[in-house]
Amino acid sequence: MEVHNTACPRNCYSTCSFKVSTDNGKVVGIDPQPINKATPEGPCIKGLSYLERVNSSDRILYPMKKSGDEFERISWETALEVISEKLKEFHHDFGPHSVLYYAASGMSGVLNGVSSSFWEMYGGATTVYGNLCWPAGLEATRLTLGENKHNAPWDIENAGVIILWGKNPAETNIQQMLPIGKAREKGARIIVIDPRYTPTAQKADLLVQPIPGTDALLALGIAKILIEKNQVDKDFLNKYVLGYEQFREEVLKINLEEVSATCGVPLEFIQEIVAAIVGSGPMTLVVGYGMQRYSNGGQTTRCLLALSVITGNIGKPGACWHYADLQGDIFSEIKEPESYYPGNDGLFRRSISTSSLGEQMMLQQNPKLKMAWVERGNPLTQNPDSNKVMEAFRQLDFVVVVDQFLTDTAKEADIILPAKSMFEQTDIISSYWNPYVQLKPKVIEPMGEVKPETEIYYLLAQRMGFSEQEILENIPQPNDQAIEDWLIEKLNAFPGLTLEKLRMGPVLAPGLQEVAFSNRVFPTSSGKIELYSEEAASRWGVSSLPTYEPVIEGKDNSSFPFNLLSPNTKNRIHSQFGNLQVIKSAAPEPYATINQLDAQKKNIQNGDWISVFNDRGELKIKAKLDPWMRPGCVSIYNGYWHQEGACPNTLSKGRETDMGHGAAFHDNMVDYQKVTSN
C-alpha cells in the first residue's frame, strides 16, 4: 500500500489536505493530513466519499453516444472523429462563435487553463462571463479594501466576537468550527445572523433571523447605533479610510424603527449585536456567499464590510473581514473578480452572462449557437432558471459533455466523454479560505478509458489538423512527465516552491500575510479603504456609498409570499456527491424545509408532498417541518438534480447582481401547497 499527500479540488472553502492510500492501482483509504493548520482533523463526509466516487460502478468510464433515450459505448476513435468533424463543420459554416465553451467550478487546478488554449486555437468560441457563486461580494470587497484576502483561518481563535453573517460553516466549511470552538472556549461571543436555525446557530450565543434580502439595512442600523454611541475607531478612520464623513451623514438619516420593521428584527436584538461588537474585543466578521446572490448583493456586502471598517476591525489578530482569501491563488494573471468582467479573459470576443445562460444562449445571433462543449460543470442544474437552460440546450445541434456521472447536463449530451477523477492527473490547486498551495498528484492510472481533459484536447487538436508546433505550444503532451514539466514551468516563478516540496504536503502561499492588511496597504485607487467609492458608481451605477437597496424580487414586490432559500448542504458541493450511496446514507431523499407555523396554517405534516411554485416553474417535493426557521421562508438545498425532481433552479430567475456579474438567483419568491403525491 502506498500513501500520498493530496488535497480536495472542489469548489469549497476548506480545500482539505488529506492522505490517500492506494493498493494495486486502486484508491483504498483516506486519512487526515495534520500539516494543514486549517484542516488538521481530516476532510468532511464528501472528502471521505471519494473512495466510493472514484470506484463507483455508476462512473462514466468510456466515451458514449446518445442513441434514443439511452447512451451506448463508443470508441475514442469514433468519439474524436465525430466531434472534430462537427467542430470543423460549425467553424466553416457559422464561425467559431457558434460553439459555446462552458466550464465551471467542478474541479480546480492550474491545468484547467489548457482548455482555454484549445478554444483559442480553434479561433475563439462563445463563452460565459461572470460567475454563479460570489462575484458581488468579491467586487464589493475589492472596491472597499482593494483586494480579497483575510486572516488565516486559525486566527479566528483570537477573536473576541465572531459574527457569522449568512454563513453556516458547520455544513459548508466544517473545519472553521475548530477555531470558532477554540475562541468560544476562551470566552468569545458567537453571533449568527441567518433566517435559518442551522447547526452553526446551535453553537451561538445569539441568533438573529432577518427577512432575507434586508441584511444591508440591518448592518446600517448597527452602524448607526455604533456611530451614535461614538463607538467607532476614529484613529483608524482618519488614517486609512476614505468617505467616513459622507457615510456617517447618510447612516444617521436612517430610522431605527424602520430598520427593525423592514428587517423583522426587534431593536433590542440589534442593540445586543452592537453591545457584543463594542464590548468583546477584536471582531471577526465572517460573511457567507448566499447573501450576495441577491439583486442588492454587492451593496449589501459593502454595508456589512462598513461595520468592520468603522470599528477598525481590519488588519489585526482576531480582527478581520472574512469573506474570501485569494492569497493562495498565485498563478492567475487576472484575479477574481476582475477576471469575471466580459472580455477580460483576453481570449474570447463573444461572451454571455452566466447568470442568464439559457435566455442568452437562445438570443445569440450572427452566428446562432449550434454546439456546446461542457466540462467541469452542470449548467442544467446549477444555472438560474434551469427550464430555460434546458430549452436552450435542446435547441442546439450538438452537445459534448465531459463528466464522471450521468448528470442532468450529461443526459442532454450527444456525446459524453469520461472525466478524470481527482486521483488520475497531477495538478496544483489553491483555496479561497486556507492559504496553502497544494499538490493533487496522480495516484492511480485513469480507470476504464478515462482521459484527462488535457489529453482529450491534445488528441482533438491533432484531428483538427492544427500544426504540431502550435499544439506543443498550447497543450502538454499526454504523458505524466509532460504534465509535470508544464506544472514545473508554472512554479518556476516562485523560488522555493517546487513540485518536490509540494509532494511533502501543503505549502503556505509565497508572500502570505497571516493577518491580512497588517501592513495597512490597501490597493484601491485612493490607497485607502474606500467607504466612498467612485468606481462603484461609475462601473456599476450604484451609490458611491454603501446603501440599502430593496431587492428586485422580495416580499414587497412579488405576488408570491415565501422567500425561497437555496443554501448549501453538508452533503453536496453544488450538484456533486448527492448520487453516491454513502452520501445517501446521510441524505436519502430531497426535501423542502418549511416553517412549522406556516405548515400548520396550510395543514402540512412532516413528510407530506408539497408543490413549490412560482411563474417560472414548479417542484413537487417532500416537506420537512422546521420549528425555528424564520416563518415566511422555504428552503430547498442547492444542488438537487432534476433527475431527483428537486432542482431549486427550476424556480430561480436569471438576473445579474448589482455588481461583479454574479447571479442574483436568491431573489426568488415562491408559494407552496399540499399535494396528494408527486
Next chain:
Amino acid sequence: MTTHSQNIFVFDQNKCVGCNACSVACMNENGVDPALPWRNVYAAPAEKPELPLFYLSLSCNHCEDAPCMKGCPALAYSRDDITGAVLHHADKCIGCQYCTWTCPFDAPKYNASKGIVEKCTFCNHRLLEGRKPACAELCPVGALDVEQTIFSRKDSWESSPVPVDVGSKIKIIPLEEGRKGPRMDLSLFTDLQPAVVQPVPTKISAKKEWPLLIFTLLVAAMTGIYASGITSSFGQSQKLGFVGIGVIAAVFSLLHLGKKQRAWRAILNVRGSWLSREILFFGLFLGSLTVDLLLFDLPDWLVILMGAGMLLSIDMLYQTATWRWKTKVHSAQVLWIALSLFFLLKGMLPAFGIIGFLRILLYFYRKTTPEARGQFMAWMRVTCLAGTVVFGFYQSIEIALILFAAGEILDRVEFYNELKVSHPQEEIVAS
C-alpha cells in the same frame, strides 16, 4: 469496580455538528454497506422544539455486560482480551437477530442479504496497531475520540445514552449549561404547536415475526394439552399428528433464522442465553414427548418439566423487549396460555376463571403502557375469554376451545405489536 484502564469512546456534544463523517469513515474502513451503517448519527427531532439541537454519534459501545454477547445463542460474539472490543463472528452467526433486540444502542445490524448480523468492531485491527478507530480518527471537528482511561461502572451509567446499566463504554460530554442554543427572537414563533414526532420504526411486530408468533403459540398449546393428559388417550395416528405439530413448530422457528444450516449452533450458549435454553428445552420437550407417545413410557412430569422450562425460557427471552413495562408479568406470556389450556381441558373451570380474571387484570394493566393501542381489540379479548368460561360452563368444549384460541391469538398478536426494544433515537425524544 473497574480499576484498570480500558478503551472507551468519548463523544463531545458541544463539538459535534452532525456531519456524518464518522459514519462514512467507518464504511470506508470496514466495507460497510451504506444502507446499513454501523455508526449512526442521531439528531434531536425538529418536532420537539423545546429540545436543544444536538447530535449523538453512536455505534457499538463495547459494553462490559454486552447484552448482545450474553444473549447470543450461537456464541457468535467474543471479547478481545487486549482491546476490550466486543467482536461479532460472521461465521458463527445463525442470523436469529436476537442481539438486535438485546442491544440498547441499535449497534448490531441484521443484513438480510447475507442472513447474518454485522456490527462495529471498534476497529479492533487498528486498536491493536495503536491507531484510533476510523470514526474517531476522521471526525473533522474532533467531537469523537477514543481514550484509554479508567472508566467506572458508575461513570458509564451516568454517561449512557440509553438508561440501561450494561457498562457501556462511551463517555458523552453533554451540552454545557448556558450553551444549549442561542438567544433568539421567540416572538416570531408564538402559537407554535408541537408537531407529531415520527415514531422510530419498530423492530418487532406480529407481521414481521409471524413464524415466531406461531411457534410460541403452538408449543404453549402442546404443553398445555400434554399436561392435561389427553394425549395418553390418543390413537396412534393422533399421537403421530401431535408430534407432527411439534415438528411444524420447529420448522416455523427455523424460518426466522438467516442461516438455517447453522441452526444447531443455537444451543451453544445454554449457560448465558435464554434463547439457547428455549431451543434446548424445546428439543428435549419434543424429544421426550415423541419417545413417550411413540416408543416407550416416560414419566409425565419429566415431559411437562421440559415443556415448562421451554415456556419459561420463551417468556424470559422476550423481556428484553418489555424493558420499559412496569411489570415483568403480563397476560400474553406462554406459561399463562399453557396453564389456562390445562385447566380448561381438565374441566377445572373455577381455576381457569381465576387465572383468566388475573390475566384480564394484567391485560388492562399492560394497556396502560404507551405502546398499547386498540380498544376494539381489548373488548374482543375480554369477550373471547368470557365466552370461553360461559361455553365451558355449558359443556360446549369445542366452542370454548375456539374462543379460547381466538383470545390467545389476539393477546399474543397484540403483545408482539407492543414489543419495543430500546433505541437511541427514542431516548433522545424522551429526554
